Amino acid sequence: MKRIVLSAALVAAVSLAPSARAETLEFTAGQLGGGWYTMATGMSKIIMQDYPELNIKVVPGGGTANPSKVNAGKSQLGMGLDVFTFLAYKGREIYTGKPHENLMMIGMSFSDNYMHFLKAKDAKLGFEELFAKAKNVDLAVTKAGSSDEQTFRWVMKHYGTGYDDLRDNRDFKINQGNYAEMSSQYKDRQVDYVFFNLGIPGAAAIDMLLSREGELMDFPDELLGALNDQYGFLSSKIPAGTYKGQSADVTTIKMGTTLTVNADVSTDTVYKILKSICSNQDKLGAIHNSMKVFDCKTAGKDAPSPLHPGAVKYYKEMGYAM
Numbered sequence: 529m530k531r532i533v534l535s536a537a538l539v540a541a542v543s544l545a546p547s548a549r550a551e552t553l554e555f556t557a558g559q560l561g562g563g564w565y566t567m568a569t570g571m572s573k574i575i576m577q578d579y580p581e582l583n584i585k586v587v588p589g590g591g592t593a594n595p596s597k598v599n600a601g602k603s604q605l606g607m608g609l610d611v612f613t614f615l616a617y618k619g620r621e622i623y624t625g626k627p628h629e630n631l632m633m634i635g636m637s638f639s640d641n642y643m644h645f646l647k648a649k650d651a652k653l654g655f656e657e658l659f660a661k662a663k664n665v666d667l668a669v670t671k672a673g674s675s676d677e678q679t680f681r682w683v684m685k686h687y688g689t690g691y692d693d694l695r696d697n698r699d700f701k702i703n704q705g706n707y708a709e710m711s712s713q714y715k716d717r718q719v720d721y722v723f724f725n726l727g728i729p730g731a732a733a734i735d736m737l738l739s740r741e742g743e744l745m746d747f748p749d750e751l752l753g754a755l756n757d758q759y760g761f762l763s764s765k766i767p768a769g770t771y772k773g774q775s776a777d778v779t780t781i782k783m784g785t786t787l788t789v790n791a792d793v794s795t796d797t798v799y800k801i802l803k804s805i806c807s808n809q810d811k812l813g814a815i816h817n818s819m820k821v822f823d824c825k826t827a828g829k830d831a832p833s834p835l836h837p838g839a840v841k842y843y844k845e846m847g848y849a850m
Contacts, residue, residue, distance in 0.1 A: 532558070533591065538663070540594045540753065541576070548578075550582070550583050550585075551581060551583065551718050551797060552583070552585065553583070553605055553793070553797075554587055554596045554602070554603040554604055554605070555568050555587070555605040555606070555607075556587055556588075556593075556597050556602075556603035556607070557569070557588065557605070557606075557607050558588075558589060558590065558591070558607060558674075558805070559590060559670060559674065559838070560588055560706050560708060560728060560734065561587055561707035561708035561709075561730070561731070561748065562706070562731075563639065563726050563727045563818060565787075566815065566816050567815055568586045568607055568636065568837075570812075570815030571651075571805060571812075572586055572809065574805070574808045575800070575801055575804045578803075578807070578808075579751050579804060582797065582800065585779045587603065588706075589603070589606065589607070589675035590606065590675065590770055591607075591609050591612055591673075591675025591783075591844065592612055592673055592677075592680070593614060593673035593843050594788070595608055595616035595623070595628055595631050596623075596628065596789065597633040598628075598630075598631055598789065599616065599629075600630075600790050601749050601790050601792060602629070604793050605787070605788070605789055605793075606787075607638075607785060607786070607788075608785070608786040608788045609675050609783040609784065609785060609786060610636060610673065610784040611633065611675075611783050612675060612679075612790060612833075613633070613786045613832040613833050614832035614833065616628040616736075617629075617631050617832065617834075626810070629791075630790055630792070630803050631788055631789040631790075631791075632784075632788065632789050632791050632802060632834050632835065632839075633786060633789070633835050633836060633839065634791070634836060635802065635805070635822075635824070635827030635828060635839065636784055636785070636827055636828075636830075636832070637784045637822060637823070637827060638785040638787060639710075639727040639784075639818035639819045639821060640727060640764070640782050640784060640785070640818060640821055641725050641818075642725070642735060642766050642779045642782050643676070643747070644722070644723070644726060644744055644840040645721070645722050645723050645745040645747070646714070646721070646723075646724075646737075646738040646743070647720060647721050647743060647745055648714070648721075648742045649740075649742055651721060655687075655747070655751060656747065659684060659686075662698065662700075663699050663700075664698075664716060664722050664811060665694075665721065665767075666701045666703075666721070667700060667701070667711050667719055667720070667723070667746060668702070668703045668705065669702065669706070669710075669722070669723040670705070670706065670707070670710070670724060671704045671705065671706070672704070673791040674725070676724045678725060679761075679781075680846070682758070683808065686751055686754050686755070691767075695740040695837075701719075705720070707724065707732040707751065707817040707821065708732070711735045711736050712799065714742075715740050716739070722736065723757060725783070726816075727785070727816060727818025728766055728818060728820075729770050730755075734771065737772045737773065738772060740850070742772065742773075743773065743774070744771070746779040747779050747781060751822035755781055755812075761782075762783075763775040763779060763780070764779075764780060765778060765779055766778040766784035771793075786831075787805075787839075788833070789836050789839075793836070793838070794838070795836075795837045795838040798836045798839055799838040799839075799842050802824075802838065802839050802843075803842055805824070806824035809822065809824055824846075824848065825846075825848050825849070826848070827843075827848075828840075829850060831848050835850060
């Protein structure tokens with residue numbers, strides 16, 4: 529009887545051994561319904577197929593919150609944007625006095641993210657009229673902690689206003705939620721303007737315009753100049769035909785997607801993650817169309833925070849520029 533008990537215990541120990549050796553990583557992405565969540569989930573599946581010893585859990589996050597989550601080690605991996613990764617590492621603007629020294633890079637330009645300011649067909653106001661003068665406007669933007677929402681704050685600041693002024697003095701109704709919620713609000717005519725940041729074509733924008741006519745608003749030159757001078761945003765265009773009814777290019781700002789990692793993650797683990805992504809580069813466009821721009825040969829160049837030693841090891845091994 530004792531032999532049987534002992535054998536069962538040994539079998540249990542052996543069966544538990546692989547999971548005991550597994551390394552679990554939290555990957556903070558974007559809000560539910562957005563491109564980042566889809567990208568992070570797709571990349572994680574590829575990585576775990578190549579390296580079953582890695583267990584990657586994708587959680588919702590946001591463009592401004594993710595650098596701090598990764599820096600603190602709450603999440604080991606994080607989607608980010610070049611502008612906010614740089615500001616966080618240096619401890620500037622919204623991160624003033626708190627340089628994120630544990631925020632390191634795996635690679636960048638996984639996709640290009642474009643700021644969308646969508647207005648319904650029957651909504652007539654432009655940027656300056658809307659922010660500087662208008663009253664009784666129904667508008668949606670993402671929750672605090674996202675790149676979309678922080679950029680919205682900077683746009684309001686440029687026009688000399690803010691949440692309190694718009695809500696209390698000018699009777700704005702500003703709804704804040706995830707992309708799916710904003711899409712529903714637009715389609716249901718609860719809001720006429722929606723401010724959000726997505727790779728193109730953005731699923732939320734496609735969904736909105738399939739159900740209710742609208743158009744993307746051009747960012748004025750003066751605003752583009754201010755956003756560039758103060759925060760480093762670069763101007764770009766959403767090409768004509770990207771969305772239903774879009775007959776011309778739309779001028780906006782663009783940010784590159786970064787993949788960040790906490791400095792304490794091992795060299796071996798980061799090496800495996802990057803090797804898996806680069807070995808499967810041809811599959812990324814199927815995860816999200818905007819990821820077709822990613823090129824591992826240039827992913828280590830001009831990093832907005834230091835490259836992790838595991839990434840450096842891989843790029844050197846492959847002879848890629850850094």
